[in-house]
Amino acid sequence: MDIGLEYRYENEVLIPTLLVQIELESKTKLLLQRRPSCAQGATHFQTPHLGTRSYRIEGMIPTIPVRSPLTLCTNNSSIRPTTTAMCTPTHRVPHVLTVAGSDSGAGAGIQADLKACAALGVYCSTVVTAVTAQNTVGVQGIHPVPETFVAAQLRSVLSDMQVDVVKTGMIPSIGMVKILCQSLQEFPVRALVVDPVMVSTSGDVLADSSIVSVLRKDLLPVADIVTPNLKEASILLGGVPLETVAHLRSAAKLIHDLGPRYVLVKGGDLPAPFDAVDIFFDGQEYHELLGPRVETRNTHGTGCTLASSIAAGLAKGLSMFEAVQVAKRFVESALHYSKNISIGRGVQGPFDHLLKLKQNTNSFSLRRGFDKSDLLLYAITDSRMNKKWGRSMVEAVKASIKGGATIIQLREKEVETGEFVELALACKEICHSKGVPLIINDRVDVALASNADGVHVGQSDMQARTVRALLGPDKIIGVSCKTEEQALQAWNDGADYIGCGGVFPTSTKENNRTIGLDGLKAVCLTSKLPVVAIGGISADNVPSVMEIGAANLRGIAVVSALFDHDCIFSETMKMYSAVTHCRSRTK
Ligand SMILES: Cc1ncc(COP(=O)(O)OP(=O)(O)O)c(N)n1
Ligand SMILES: Cc1nc(C(=O)O)sc1CCOP(=O)(O)O
Ligand SMILES: [Mg+2]
Numbered sequence: 001m002d003i004g005l006e007y008r009y010e011n012e013v014l015i016p017t018l019l020v021q022i023e024l025e026s027k028t029k030l031l032l033q034r035r036p037s038c039a040q041g042a043t044h045f046q047t048p049h050l051g052t053r054s055y056r057i058e059g060m061i062p063t064i065p066v067r068s069p070l071t072l073c074t075n076n077s078s079i080r081p082t083t084t085a086m087c088t089p090t091h092r093v094p095h096v097l098t099v100a101g102s103d104s105g106a107g108a109g110i111q112a113d114l115k116a117c118a119a120l121g122v123y124c125s126t127v128v129t130a131v132t133a134q135n136t137v138g139v140q141g142i143h144p145v146p147e148t149f150v151a152a153q154l155r156s157v158l159s160d161m162q163v164d165v166v167k168t169g170m171i172p173s174i175g176m177v178k179i180l181c182q183s184l185q186e187f188p189v190r191a192l193v194v195d196p197v198m199v200s201t202s203g204d205v206l207a208d209s210s211i212v213s214v215l216r217k218d219l220l221p222v223a224d225i226v227t228p229n230l231k232e233a234s235i236l237l238g239g240v241p242l243e244t245v246a247h248l249r250s251a252a253k254l255i256h257d258l259g260p261r262y263v264l265v266k267g268g269d270l271p272a273p274f275d276a277v278d279i280f281f282d283g284q285e286y287h288e289l290l291g292p293r294v295e296t297r298n299t300h301g302t303g304c305t306l307a308s309s310i311a312a313g314l315a316k317g318l319s320m321f322e323a324v325q326v327a328k329r330f331v332e333s334a335l336h337y338s339k340n341i342s343i344g345r346g347v348q349g350p351f352d353h354l355l356k357l358k359q360n361t362n363s364f365s366l367r368r369g370f371d372k373s374d375l376l377l378y379a380i381t382d383s384r385m386n387k388k389w390g391r392s393m394v395e396a397v398k399a400s401i402k403g404g405a406t407i408i409q410l411r412e413k414e415v416e417t418g419e420f421v422e423l424a425l426a427c428k429e430i431c432h433s434k435g436v437p438l439i440i441n442d443r444v445d446v447a448l449a450s451n452a453d454g455v456h457v458g459q460s461d462m463q464a465r466t467v468r469a470l471l472g473p474d475k476i477i478g479v480s481c482k483t484e485e486q487a488l489q490a491w492n493d494g495a496d497y498i499g500c501g502g503v504f505p506t507s508t509k510e511n512n513r514t515i516g517l518d519g520l521k522a523v524c525l526t527s528k529l530p531v532v533a534i535g536g537i538s539a540d541n542v543p544s545v546m547e548i549g550a551a552n553l554r555g556i557a558v559v560s561a562l563f564d565h566d567c568i569f570s571e572t573m574k575m576y577s578a579v580t581h582c583r584s585r586t587k
Helices: 107-121 148-158 175-184 207-221 230-236 245-256 301-316 319-337 383-389 394-403 416-432 445-452 464-471 484-492 516-526 540-547 568-586
Strands: 002-010 013-023 029-034 043-046 050-058 071-073 093-104 123-134 139-144 165-168 191-194 262-264 278-281 286-289 377-380 408-409 438-441 454-457 476-481 497-500 529-533 551-557
Touching: 002 497, 050 476, 071 107, 093 107, 093 301, 107 123, 107 139, 123 540, 139 278, 148 191, 165 301, 165 416, 175 207, 191 207, 191 301, 207 230, 230 394, 230 529, 245 262, 245 278, 245 286, 262 319, 278 301, 278 319, 286 319, 301 319, 319 394, 319 568, 377 394, 383 394, 394 408, 394 568, 408 416, 416 438, 438 445, 445 454, 445 464, 454 464, 464 476, 464 484, 476 484, 484 516, 497 516, 516 529, 516 540, 540 551, 540 568, 551 568
Parallel strands: 093 123, 093 165, 165 191, 377 408, 377 551, 408 438, 438 454, 454 476, 476 497, 497 529, 529 551
Antiparallel strands: 002 013, 013 029, 043 050, 050 071, 123 139, 262 278, 278 286
16 A cells, blocks of 8 residues: 655645555555545545545645655554655646757747747746757758657656646657657656647658658547648648648548547648638537738747647646637737747748847837737726626736737726726736737826826827827827717827727717717728727627728727626637637638
8 A cells, every 4th residue: 555645736725635545456556535634633535445444644734735744644554655745835837848859040849839838837848859950041950869868858857847738849750759658658647739740831841751650650649639730731641732721621630530639730821811720620529710810921930839838728727729729829929029020031030939029028109100900809998897707907907818809908987096007007017928008098197107008088088189299109099989070080189099989889888879880880981090899899799890891990899798707718719719700801
């Protein structure tokens, strides 16, 4: 009989878990888990085979481990736990192990995985399978690591560290695939994400065809998700041409038949007219994940990053579908942030996973010119809704950005000035860590005091012309407009965008005149500024709004569709999918 004491991290608290392993006469092993109380006393295990067994615990078992060794007494002997607690309070962190190649240019491979996990708040350990000499032009050389050394790296990490998820990238030999599978049998983890790296985004072959059969036979059947791009999906299926979304769907099904629990076929290389559409297949349903195509040369490493971001989401406890959506959103945001960065002279540059490389990263106000693509999903906060659902403003803002909000507006009509400034500072930190601008509603003083990225004013607030004089040329100014005249005035006053509504009736803003889709269209057709629609917008009516046929309608501004719900994250994802789906159709 073995007695173990393990500390498990649950909801921010470390819970001691007693592991009692009893070997029955029939050699079957019973692993019993029990959370001993913090006090001394007997702990009883109900065992289906052995009835009730009592074990006495001597010594306190606190929820935060301390070095005092504990003695566990059974009916007839005292057994010391096999694990000794650590000396100082510890915090179990989500952990991804990447098994991939090193990219000397640091845009893809191990380096991309490390940066992605760092950006997403997940610890990442590494097993290097090959060292490549590559840059923004292509791959100049590949030096596989000896297989025995890959095995040694795997043992070093998996035997010592609590890895939640393993993510695989470039695996250059059949032997390495077999070594990995053996290691995962010896050291099981919660999930395996397989990015079947065979061809680099620059078109260079990173794994020869002999690997394909062992990937199919050995690795895919034990994978939780596999994330091929078009070329890799085609190679996995014997070279079938994949040129349409329908082809992607059938490829996802056929690859799923090879054994992985989920499949994500990335359609970024699909020819126009589609935006970057990926097919997520869970064995039953297909999900088309659309996202705005970011026009940039800095796409090197997007595949690796998407897979390691999925692994990070799984390590943090997200469901597979949530992890995929958040990962996709993360990559889009990083590409969008990095689109005008210049590294290397080749055709494909790296991107900035950490959103830190540009001057004054933390201040949108210094970004030359307002980026109208930020208007895509405009989240406007509401304290009353936060109070109703029992959450803080910071939690609400975090969840909406995680779900896909592209710009945040703090709209507080009752709060005291000092509190409003504090709130703005806290929310600005969250927004800027994710590359999202923060706008303050009405209050120019609060925007100045918190150095927010801009202000949104209505017709009865300070005139946009005055706001511009106070904030300077690089802050973002939005104006509420219901009429064409107001839209022209906003343009004359130097505003950056207009908020136009209420498109539909809303209870969020009292006594608000509804202008309908016709009113919205009339303003859009006159406006020289980008427009964001607002008022009573929900996932159901997004298509009717976005398809009014106005190129300068850049997005939707919503309050209750996001914040008058228990789960802001999922409601925001729903709205994000709805609006990106429409954007891709109307571009
Ligand atoms: C994007 C956007 N559009 C409109 C509004 C409405 O602003 P609000 O202060 O609530 O009302 P008015 O002052 O415009 O009448 C907004 N907040 N955001
Ligand atoms: C803040 C605001 N401004 C409006 C305008 O018409 O200018 S309508 C509105 C409320 C929007 O809330 P919901 O998304 O819950 O309908
Ligand atoms: Mg106002």
